[in-house]
Amino acid sequence: MSNNIRIVLVNTTHPGNIGAVARAMKNMKLTELHLVAPKFFPHEDAVARSSGATDLLDNAVVHEALADALADCQLVVGTSARGRHIPWPLVNPRELAGIVQTAPDSTRVAIVFGREDRGLTNDELQLCHQHVHIPANPDFCSLNVAAAVQVICYELRMAALYAEQAQADQPQWGTPWDIELADHGELERMFAHLEETLVEIAFLDPDNPRQLMPRLRRLLLRAVPDKVEVNVLRGILKAVQKRIDS
Known part of the structure; x- marks a missing residue:
């Protein structure tokens, strides 16, 4: 599944954060980075903060709109740091990793991260099948975007390793699905x-x-x-x- 997982950053302001995300991804064996209207990219600060993960930066795909970055994905998950007016299916990173691990192998997954200062808008979150929330300290919930990516990528990596070790075959609906999911x-x-x-x-x-x-x-x-x-x-x-x- 690692080849089918896409990390999407929306309107990133600081190019160093893009580099730090690339570093976090490569540590967890994820390679597909998509950027939606970044303020500065390419940029030397992104290269410096990537600590050698420049191949992810070189291959990053830049889009003008979020919908373009998601168009060919079948499972879209938006990161959310707070409750919303209309409740949406909500999971923590470990639960998300379990869902991704048991989805059909061909499923293209996008995990979307918002702006450094205000995250994703309600309209952007409504493009997602479900939301993921990192249960940080409620008195100090101030995760840098790269740290948030690292947490989620780590859980995805651990779920993949456990599944590989156990040779698990547990499809999402308890049986192999006969039709590809809608993108x-x-x-x-x-x-x-x-x-x-x-x-x-x-x-x-x-x-x-x-x-x-x-x-x-x-x-x-x-x-x-x-x-x-x-x-x-x-x-x-x-x-x-x-x-x-x-």
Whole structure:
């Protein structure tokens, strides 16, 4: 799974933090680093703080938008340091490692880290299947982004080592899955289609949407649907639209 785990940094301000993240990743045998609109990159401070993990910096993929960094991933996890207005499935790093370890081998996983000063926005967190929270000291919860990456990468590494040692074969749903999981781009197109249909049938008022779409998003992401399930849902939406037109 280590080759399918992607660390995504959003709007990183200090280039040294990018280098420190690359160092943390390489220590735990992770190699895929994606950057969303970093303020300064490439940068000499990133190279200096990487302590030799320059191959990760050289191969880092830079995106303008978070959605682009997630488009081909099937499991997206956002790091969150605080509770949110709408509760979302929440795990600690060890629980996350267990989920990742038992997912189908082909699953592409993205773990998203936010800005140094304020983390991820609510809209960004709603792109994620679930959130991960590091249970730090509640009186001093001030983890540097590289330290947070190190904690989570360590748990992922330990879970992989334990699974290898035990030769474990425990699929996520208790049995090998027959269909590849839907990737993020497919899910986002489904959500856009769903919102469009709900507006057409007057179930969703675009002028007063309340929290309908975030709650539907949470419901469907919690299920981690596969490609066929997403196609079935979109087929239902097309049938509804066709009936409206007729």
